[in-house]
Amino acid sequence: MADLLAYDGSGIDGGFYTTVTGWAQDTPHWLDKVIDVWSNIGLGLFALFMLWAWWQARRADSAVMARVLASPVIVVVAYLVNSVLKSLVHEVRPCQQLPNTVTVEACPGVGDWSFPSNHSVIAFAAATALLFAYRRLGWVAMLFAALMAASRVWIGVHYPHDVAVGLLVGIVAGVVLAVLAGRLAPLVDRLRGGALGPLLGAGPTAA
Template identity: 70%
Template sequence: MTSNVHPPARLLAYDGSGIDGGLYTRITGWAEAAPHWFDQLVTQWSALGLGVFAVLMVWGWWRARAADSTVMARVLASPLIVVGAYLVNSVFKSLVEENRPCQQIPGTVTLEACPAPGDWSFPSNHTVIAFAAAVALWYADRRLGWIGLVAAVLMGASRVWVGAHYPHDVAVGALVGVLVAIPLALLAGRAAPLVDRLRTGPLGPVLGAGAA
């Protein structure tokens, strides 16, 4: 574990500790007292778990080869939806400029090294990406969507457990991911006629024949 004690930033940034700093401290205390193997598992998931969503997208594409063109259009759009959610979240981060809790709360002990000043905390990028991916997949394939939503909840929880974010960073990150992904996923379905045409061309083997 890493102990992070930082002096107050010279350039005053938003201090989110007044919202749920006590809950954050309680959770990181649980992490400090948890078995080492469990902390390692959560830390690895927090760092690498977003790769699971890429795997789910590939799985979605494979399943969509036998589905109608609306499903395929939404699956193909899912990476773009994630990028869109990330860009929207980047704007929020730059507007709020909330200090990381490990920078703001003295004596914080975290599993993940505390990011450098200027790497803002609100909302959580990891959580935004995870929930945007899960929602995009849900509109294309309910089974994959449910798997994605469970993985997204675990990703958000892990970001607090490792000490990288306040709980409200994660909660708002989930909201941003969902609210951005829903309209984009619905809009992506309108590309079905384009997928229909592509399925009759050279990309047919990649896009599949669609539902019979």
């Protein structure tokens, strides 16, 4: 039954996907390996970004700290929304759908749906959340999110439209939830005066 419901997304941008995977085959092996490693473990960098933002926010006002604390929650919510989309669409991975496709990474198994890209959603949700707390850090994270999304097509596990929609899901979730998180500043104020004070900091110090 799942096979009958599975969606073929190759008609959208399968040609571009084939072009990109062709470029990957013409690229030096070491560079493909670097991109492959980044694509698989690079999400850890966004966790480090959030950790750095928390460290800085201990000296920032409570609205900033609220947005920083909300950033991992925003990522989880975006991921859950994306999981629902995956379960509704059932798009077959391009490396399964397109014949004679040679990819940098082994193709995921049957039933591991392609649309939208989880990696793209997570990366852009994290970057968007951080953008509302620390603009410069957020833009740096956005750059790495774009590299993450591109890498998923490069190694052959996603169509371009998978990562494009993942980008949109991540950004929309990030914007909506980061705005709401800023309203929790009074709660952070109260927590800073309690047992969590050492973790949350005291906010900006008076000159």
